[in-house]
Amino acid sequence: MPDISVNFCGVKSPNPFWLGSGPPANTAYQVMRAFDAGWGGAVWKTIGEPIMNVSSRYGSIDYKNERMIGLNNIELISDRPIETNFTEITEVKKKYPKNVVVASLMVESKQTTWHEIVKRTNDSGADLIELNFGCPHGMSERGMGAAVGQVPEYAGMITAWVKEVAKIPVIVKLTPNVTDIAHMAATVNAAGADAVSLINTINSLVGVDLDTWVPRPIVGGASSHGGYCGPAVKPIALNMVASVSHHPKVNIPISGIGGIGNWRDAVEFMLLGSTSVQVCTAAMHYGFRIVEDMAEGLNNYLAEKGMQSAMELVGKSVNKVKDWGDLNLNYKVIAKIDPEKCIGCNLCYIACEDGAHQCITAAPRPFGDLREGTPAKHMPQIKEDHCVGCNLCALVCPVPQCITMQEIDTGRPPMNWRQLQESRGKNPTCSMDELLAKGASTH
Amino acid sequence: MLDSRLFTLIFAGLFDGRGSVAFFAFDRLGDGPNMLKQVAPRLTPEQYEKNFSDINPPLTQSQALEEGSRCLFCYDAPCIKACPTEINVPQFIRQIGTGNVTGAATTILNANIMGHSCARVCPTSVLCEGACVLNYENKRPVDIGKLQRYAVDSVMDTLKLFEPPADNGKKVALIGAGPASLSCATELRRHGYQVTIFDANPLPGGLDTYGIAAYKLRASDAVREIELVRRLGVEIKSNVLVGKDATLVELEKNYDAIFIGIGLGGTDDLGIPGEDLEGCIDALTFIRETKENPFDKVLIGNKVAVIGGGNTAIDVVTAAHRLGAEEVYMIYRRGEAEASAFKYEIELAKKDEISFIWQAAPAKILGRGKVESLECVKTMLGPADASGRRSPQNISGSEFRLDVDMVIKALGQSKKTEFLQSISGMKLEKGRVVVNAETCQTANPKYFAGGDCVNGGGEVVDAVAHGKKAAAGIHAHLAGKAANMRGTHA
Incomplete structure (x- = not known):
């Protein structure tokens, strides 16, 4: 039986699944319920000087039958006193x-204030600290x-x-509302952070009510931009x-956040x-x-x-993400339609025709109903010599495989783009196709 | 004609809460029970209402959105190609999904003005839904019929489908206010023709109003739908029998073209002794009574034999059962496989506990003044005839008798040959009007025809398709323009 526990900055977690900092981890009651259910950890809802909230507070987008x-x-x-939160953390850890x-x-950004709260945290029994440098609404105005x-x-x-x-490891939670989040990670790494977590929510207006013309969520006839999360941000x-x-x-561990709802996402x-993952929206939903x-x-x-x-999973795909210029230009795939599986919806045809590269043909479908016998299956055909292998048809096809x-x-x-550029420099009279045909191995 | 204000008054008085037409209740039913050997036990009002409640109840908004989301939005979709009126099904389902229900209804009604009744009565399993690509994945097809009903029902009572152009100075008369004429009239209004429909019945709609099982379509709903057509400026003259109350000569003189959408006549006779006994009636009369009268006023025997194997026979057996008849037989001279009724209709009758007697033919109806029993003879199926169907042959000595109070004839409908032959130059073939397949023009160039009188009996949607085609044909004929085949292939 595999071991699903993880070691995050020296802290052992029974599994990589943590509740993210938000409404589900607001109280000891909730966190204990979560631990009973099997969550490995929980990032407490951000502690600070208690705030006032508005009503309403959430808005969402649905797609077809899928809510939120x-x-x-x-x-x-x-919105609870600092002391209440720490007392409850101690209770939970016990x-x-x-x-x-x-x-x-x-x-607030004062050294003494930060020192005070961190010292209080040291005494609470919490395993880790997460610095909320990401909340994009309300708090950022202050x-x-x-x-x-x-x-x-x-941040540094x-x-x-x-x-x-x-006295315990410090995670810095990063906001995605920046140009280069990796630069932020490197900065806090250099400043001594033990780990980073990402992403916090993305600046958003989730929609506008078409009757009142007020964006959602509506607070007394107005709204404000908020933070976006859930499956859509993954x-x-x-x-x-x-x-x-x-x-x-x-070179520090990462706690991943953003649209995680099941083990596959994790x-x-x-x-x-x-190394660990944090889940909030899915827990709020279900x-x-x-x-x-998940476990x-x-x-x-x-x-x-x-x-x-x-732990063996951590980072396995990192080196498979390359710069575009390192991708092999001589690799080629084309689409194949399985005539047994095709149901004749023609979605691949119209997607390719209007939205891609005009590489599928479909004859006009004949008129007729089943009173005149079962009509023959009407199937589009791939123009294989034209197909650029973009995937769009396979993506829109409603039938698996x-x-x-x-x-x-x-x-x-x-041969990749960088190699092709080098080759062009060395062989200025050759066409790109001639150079590609030779491939990188000739150089 | 009834102007719209007067119509509204009558309309309000006509229908009780259950949607049956009380105003025209037949007086003779007052002493109905004495006319049969034994009548079916009366049911409670609640039971009648339950028995004739909508067989396909309307979808809620939530159900419509969920069902609509199953539509793949096929390109060049097969459901469109399998609809005789070429309703752009994926488009209207998408419009439901975006909350544009008015747009959805407009998409439907622009292609098929009878979209409301077609949503309820179309044999969708052999039309749009039968063609749905989800069938290839062994998935349930999108419930197009119910979605169509959702869209049309939502706006039917207020929608003005289009603003007709100024009168073009030409007039067209349409005979019969069934789906073919209503569709033809609507299309003609798009081109500014003045159109008048003449109909012999008190209410327009033809078989839509009078001939479809009440649990599929109430008369009140059929008539509501026709208000859509009136709103486009179509004049409907009810209680006018052309040939008697108005002559063909008058019509020919006053109108530039005439469309014949008269449908078919009564049910064919059985041609056996005893058909004149009280309690032997034809299917269309019976169904009409269920549509015109409160259910407890419909004459129904306790034991009922229905002769026929088509969809009308199914409508009759199910109605008889739902009216309270304790034993209902459906007698057909061929086997179940040969019956022309749709499979789902036969399944419906099976659920109603109808006693099917396959391969038997009625021989004589017995009784003293009233139907008392029906003698049948068993049949065997011979070799296939020219039409490819195996013809039944009676097995001598196999006679058997059924104790019944009522015999309802649900054979094919007769053709209105006499009327049609009174039109000069009209060509008929087996009683059907011969028309140009592209224009629906008859052998007499002033006359066009469509619907059951042309195809010998089809679906409402087929009649609507004919009406559209005929309108294009009439427009081409009168305006000298090429027929504009606005989406129709029937």
Whole structure:
């Protein structure tokens, strides 16, 4: 049986699944329920000077029958007294010594204030500290959250203040609302951070009410921009995690966040370099019970892959993310339609015709109904010599495995864009196709 | 004609809460029970209502959105190609999904003005839904019929489908206010023709109003739908029998073209002794009574034999059962496989516990003044005839008797040959009007025709398609323009 526990900055977690800092980890009651359900850890809702919240606070987007594929919130950090939160953390750690409790912190940007709260955290029994440098709404207007996380010097300075007194490892939570999140990670790494977590929520307006013309969520006839999360943000988060993993000056663990709802999502984040993952929206949507399948699914996946430990997953895909210029230009796939599986919807045809490269033909469908007998299946055809292998048809095809992309042997040795540029420099009279035909191996 | 204000008044008085037409209740039913050997036990009002409740209840918004989301939005979709009126199904389903229900209804009704009744009565499993690509994946096809009903129902009572152009100075008369004429009239209004429909019945709609099982389409709903057509400026003159109340000569003099959408006549006779006994009636009369009268006023025997193997026979057996008849037989001279009723209709009758007697033919109806029993003879199927169907042959000595109170004839409908032959130059073939397949023009160039009188009996949607085609044909004929085949292939 594989071991799904992970070691994060020397802290052992029974599994990589942590509740992210947010409403589900607001109280001891919730965190204990989560640990009972099987969560490995929880990042407490951010502790700081208690705030006021508005009503309403959340907005979401639905897609067809799927609710809340993207969630937006304008809720602030904990509205409970600092002392209450720490007392509860102590209580939870006493009852659940094997589970990881992370204290998320955010206070005004004064060294003494930071020192005070970090010292209080040291005494609470929390395993780790997470610095909330990411909250993009409300708190940032007061010079906290993303206001810190968007300025490398501030982020580095406060990280250093925290490290001056912290007796437990410090994670810095990064905002995606920056140009280069990997640069931020490198900055806090240099300032002494023990780990980074990403991504916090993305600046968003989730929609506008078409009757009142007020954006959602509506607060007394107006709204405010919020932070976006949920399944819709996962690809953005994955890319940011990969870029941090890649950065040569980042050598600290990553806790991955952003649209994770099941074990598959978690595995993807781990493959791109996350040691633990944090889940918030999915728990808000379905409750803590989702962790059961996450743990079991991860376990089964590791067993199927013959892996002993979840830690083996961490970073396995990082080197498979390359610069575009390193991709082999002589690799070629084309689409194949399985006539047995094709149902004749023509979605591949119209997608290719209007949205891609006009490489599929479809004859006009004849008129007729079943009273005149069952009509013959009407199927589009790939123009194989035209197909550029873009994948679009396979993506729009509603039938699993009906359109597959099959590798074509171009007979050409691998050659990427960088190699082609070099080759062009050496052979200025050759056409690009001639150079590609030779491949990189000739040089 | 009834002007719209007067119509509204009558409309309000016509229908009780259950949607049956009480105003025209037949007086003779007052002493109905004495006319049969034994009548079916009366049911409670709640039971009648339950028995004739909508067989396909409408979708809620949430159900419509969920069902609509199953549509793949196929390109050059097969559901469109399998609809005789070429409704752009993926488009209207997408419009439901975006909350543009008015747009969805407009998409439907622009292609098929009878979109409301077609949504309820179309045999969708052999039309749009039968063609749905999800069938190839052994998935349930999108419930197009119900989605269509959702869209049309939502806006039907207020929608003005289009603003007709100024009158073009030409007038067209349409005979019969069934789906073919209503469709033809609508299309003609797009081109500014003045159109008048003449109909012999008190209410327009033809078989839509009078001939479809009440659990599929109430008369009140059929008539509501026709208000859509009136709103486009189509004049409907009810209670006018052309040939009697108005002559063909008058029509020919006053109108530039005439469309014949008269459908078919009564049910064919069985040609056996005893058909004149009280309690032997034809299917269309029976169904019409269920549509015009409160259910407890419909004359129904306790034991009922229905002769026929088509969809009308199914409508009759299920109605008889739902009216309270304790034993209902459906007698057909061929086997189940040869019956022309759709499979899903036969399944419906099976659920209603109908006693099917396959391969038997009625020989004589017995009784003293009233139907008392029906003698049948068993049949065997001979070799296939010219039409490819195996013809039944009676097995002598196999006679058997059924104790029944009522015999309902649900054979094919007769053709209105006499009327049609009174039109000069009209060509008929087996009683059907011969028309140009592209224009629906008859052998007399002033006349066009469509619907059951041309195809010998089809679906509502087929009649609508004919009506559209005929309108294009009439427009081409009168305006000298090439027929504009606005989406139709029937």
